[in-house]
Amino acid sequence: MTKQVQQLDRVIIRFAGDSGDGMQLTGDRFTAETAEFGNDLSTLPNFPAEIRAPAGTLPGVSSFQLHFADHDILTPGDAPNVLVAMNPAALKANLGDLPRGADVIANTDEFTKRNLAKVGYAANPLEDDSLAEWRVHAVPLTTLTVKALEGFDISKKDAERAKNMFALGLLSWLYHRPTDATIKFLEGKFAKKPDIAKANVAAFQAGWNYGETTESFSVSYEIKPAKLAAGVYRNISGNQALAYGLIAASVQARLPLFLGSYPITPASDILHELSRHKRFGIRTFQAEDEIAGVGAALGAAFGGALGVTTTSGPGVALKAETVGLAVTTELPLIVVDVQRAGPSTGMPTKTEQTDLLMAMFGRNGESPVPVIAPSTPSDCFHAAIEAARIAVKYRTPVMLLSDGYLANGSEPWRVPEVSELPDISVDFATAPNGDDGETYLPFKRDPGTLARPWAVPGTPGLEHRIGGIEKADGTGNISYDPDNHDRMVRLRQAKIDGIDVPDLAVEDPDGDARVLVLGWGSTYGPIAAAARRVRKAGGKVAQAHLRHLNPLPANTGEVLRSYDKVLLPEINLGQLALLLRARFLVDIISYNRVRGLPFKAEELAGVIQDVIDSE
């Protein structure tokens, strides 16, 4: 049988199943195959905070969405073209996102009376016409897998568990994915259980062969590799990129990295990743709590290390006092906040941009802190280096605002050469700096950067004391002098205000847009994709994206004032808008959704068009 092959320019697939069905792994492997094939891609994992919610229930559904294309893309896609539903819960939870005509591949074995009842299906939707809008492929994935694994020396349970690899094999056939790497991966993953490894490989191959022979799939699809800039690529998630960025920062700053951290979703993977790279001289310290994590990082910074702490929203609240200490002692420190839905525990695995004002102001006293936000998963690498550059050059804590969407999402990354990375090293103080040639003044500032010298213990002649009490300008001795305090407050502010940050760049292909859409952080992809759609439809819109939130680029006010309207979508209730309105008196139009999910490009395109139309 010769099957038809159809060319597509892009596809969005969502794998959905029970938390125990291995959907994240399936998605990761399909992503790896797709990256290897050379498509551009973007991913969105979406999983419950519970490790194992009750099986077969709606709260237990875990999904992984992948958008891949023959051209460059910016988001994981709004609506899936294909839904793989491993059980009725996965179907029910995701059907609402599925456009008419999309493909549904459903594992019929799980559509039992009991499972249907669990999610409130009175009848089996695969057997009535309730799914008539979609192209349903009813496949007994479990039965086929178990049958394919007859004769393997494994339990029935283990055979059933391989059904996700069967599904992966089927999808790999459907989209012409390369398979060698997955086979190698499975052999490696189950190296200690060769029977399981063989069974999983067999299930994967059986899935592929099923696609080739079954009449349920008459067409397969080709999506040509994307034409990306020349270079070496790898697929990378935001958390991994951030960890690599911190390692690169340590190398480029010539300072040993010390991470003090307490496990918290969705930041823990940075701790895990850095813990694996001890041969870079990296010390990772899993502290007793968030406070000890940042405290140890600050102590290490006092000793001359690149001190880093990683956390998520509730953890930042606990670290606030120590960040304030870093502000006043003027020591370098990187505070990574992988933002998640709040307040309080909120929704730990869901994304949000709601910590901006906490990063800016969440401390007692006047305590300015630089704030940087990466815009894409791979940008987390460069943002980490930039955070380190500012921290060590200006001797200040820096807040790095990632979020759950960037942390777990992934995309192809053109791997930089080490020679492309900036040298961010600074000198420690080695000699007295007082006018008498003998005294060391720990708070005598560099006239250019206003940074104080960094003298680390072990340096003879520079013994000094620092602390949280106000310090006399220059000597650093305890001071309650009113004028000195006023001066120190202003000096600390001026130092942060004077940090060198690049100008805000504006993208406006025609150069005559009257509406600017502005964003910061992880909304870059959806905003840029929306702007493209609007332009494609004939609309005119300029786009700018803030990476430095504090200090803001020097030209920010000028950019904002040069458009009739400024639209600012944020996954919060308007935190950046509040700052910009206060600072520049520009009547910014906010668009806010706080659903724990990234914006959709289509949604934002509509919002942009509405603003253009209201001109």
Added chain:
Amino acid sequence: MSDILNGRGLSLVPKTDVKQSMKEFKTDQEVRWCPGCGDYAILAAVQSFVPDLGLRRENMVFVSGIGCSSRFPYYMNTYGFHSIHGRAPAIATGLAASRPDLSVWVITGDGDALSIGGNHLIHALRRNVNLNILLFNNRIYGLTKGQYSPTSEVGKITKSTPMGSLDKPFNPISLAIGAEASFVARTIDSDRKHLQSVLREAAEHKGTSLVEIYQNCNIFNDDAFEQLKNPEVRDDITLRLEHGRPIVSASKAVRQGPRGLEVVDRASVREEEILVHDTHNPDPSLAFALSRLDEPAFQHVPIGVFRNVDRPSYDERMAEQLDQAVADRGQGDLHDLLHGGDTWRIN
């Protein structure tokens, strides 16, 4: 035993050949404790004892939290970090774990270490980071002007407890031994010789040493330790803990009774019945039992080193893992790291 006492705790800290004096360890800062405060005696004892360690001054760091005692670093002409309330053990952990060439001292009080910082204290002790923690215990909050502290006796009348405090105090020694600290000692501000001998042993210990120093707050809790200072009774009350020696005061002795340790009239027991102190006993149970002997307060108080056992320090093990990683796979290479994993090339 030789390992414990030959100074491995300081083995990586650079020594100096130049003879140092107390004067070099004083700063030009005016000491701002209340006249008559026990802190003066402790400061003087420390300043006059540290030169004997023969360490380079620049390789010593004093880290403190918040409270009267936490001003201490400003008066030591070494590196110093006056940090935030309760967090000194955490900050010092990061410093000591990343800088094995430093002798790191934590100065804290009963409120700082046992209330707001209780969590950091027990975790530092269990980890055994190379730190010396000096806990100035005056059984009162001083800097906030006289509220009861976590070591105040039940029923303490203070501004915040006009009808008497309700909560049972911590015994810092019991707490530290419960956390399996590798070095635990108690001394008193008024006995400089004892104070210095305990501090020396603490400094040379590898890992975390916890030294509780009874310190008099003459403003808010004067004479809290009067019985231990009063020449008429102190020798009867004070049970001296010295390794290898029977545990006795002038008139009392400690022996193993049917339900645990008991303090009896010295004259009533045979010499061989008296418990001989073993600071190196790996089992903390007996040291814990000794720490309970001063319940209820001050009928008899053990003073000295309760426990001094050899156990790998956290920073040492951390450094070993780094060395091991390099030995196994070579020094990290940034290019290889970035270009590792599944990569593909686009031309």
